[in-house]
Amino acid sequence: QLQMQESGPGLVKPSETLSLTCIVSGGSISSNYYWAWIRQPPGKGLEWIGSMYYSGRRYYKSSLKSRVTISVDTSNNHFSLELSSVTATDTAMYYCARHVPGRDYFDSWGQGTLVTVSS
Amino acid sequence: SYVLTQPPSISVAPGKTATITCGGNRIGSKSVHWYQQKAGQAPVLVIYYSRERPSGIPDRFSGSNSGNTATLTISRVEAGDEGDYYCQVWDDGTEHVEFGGGTKLTVL
Numbered sequence: 001q002l003q004m005q006e007s008g009p010g011l012v013k014p015s016e017t018l019s020l021t022c023i024v025s026g027g028s029i030s031s032n033y034y035w036a037w038i039r040q041p042p043g044k045g046l047e048w049i050g051s052m053y054y055s056g057r058r059y060y061k062s063s064l065k066s067r068v069t070i071s072v073d074t075s076n077n078h079f080s081l082e083l084s085s086v087t088a089t090d091t092a093m094y095y096c097a098r099h100v101p102g103r104d105y106f107d108s109w110g111q112g113t114l115v116t117v118s119s
Numbered sequence: 120s121y122v123l124t125q126p127p128s129i130s131v132a133p134g135k136t137a138t139i140t141c142g143g144n145r146i147g148s149k150s151v152h153w154y155q156q157k158a159g160q161a162p163v164l165v166i167y168y169s170r171e172r173p174s175g176i177p178d179r180f181s182g183s184n185s186g187n188t189a190t191l192t193i194s195r196v197e198a199g200d201e202g203d204y205y206c207q208v209w210d211d212g213t214e215h216v217e218f219g220g221g222t223k224l225t226v227l
Contacts, residue, residue, distance in 0.1 A: 036216075046154075046162065046205055048216035059214050062120075095161055099216075104209055105152035107173065109161040 002027040004110035018083040022096030034099035035079045039092040051099045086117045121210040123219035130225040137193040141206030151189040157202040
């Protein structure tokens with residue numbers, strides 16, 4: 001059974017770069033899926049950040065595109081998120097998820113990691 | 120961007136039927152997916168491709184999609200069904216994933 005686990009700092013200073021990693025176990029990150037990041041500000045709804053296929057095809061939310069990089073490490077079976085120039089509005093629970101081919105639904109999610117942007 | 124509209128909240132008595140709608144322009148032509156998120160937990164897929172149930176999801180959960188409205192129906196509602204429910208689509212025009220704003224289901 002696929003398991004996904006986010007890791008990274010829980011506190012990031014304004015203007016710095018948020019970096020998170022999602023470790024995938026029970027399945028290969030080189031399989032026919034996209035790998036995605038989704039966030040949820042406290043008390044609010046879900047916001048898709050972007051998705052990436054292991055071979056390189058990426059889709060990013062337009063409003064975040066200038067600040068976001070998603071990358072895949074096939075050797076270590078994990079993928080990562082970098083979000084630059086963060087502000088308090090980037091404070092959220094960040095989830096990694098597996099995105100079924102055809103850019104459709106998310107069938108497996110990590111438990112999430114809370115990132116707070118504060119000085 | 121493609122906008123999905125959900126009612127913020129609904130309340131249902133145990134044993135009754137909960138109906139959660141997701142409105143969008145010609146949403147009937149899209150595949151709609153639904154997630155359940157219980158308090159403090161990650162979302163869980165409950166319906167995909169508008170009406171398909173993943174393994175392990177009770178058959179009390181069903182979906183439909185036509186015209187400008189997709190619907191998630193939960194029959195014989197139980198206390199454990201409480202939580203937030205989100206609809207989601209892929210928009211081919213913008214190549215974006217879009218989520219609805221979510222509906223909080225309260226079991227009375």
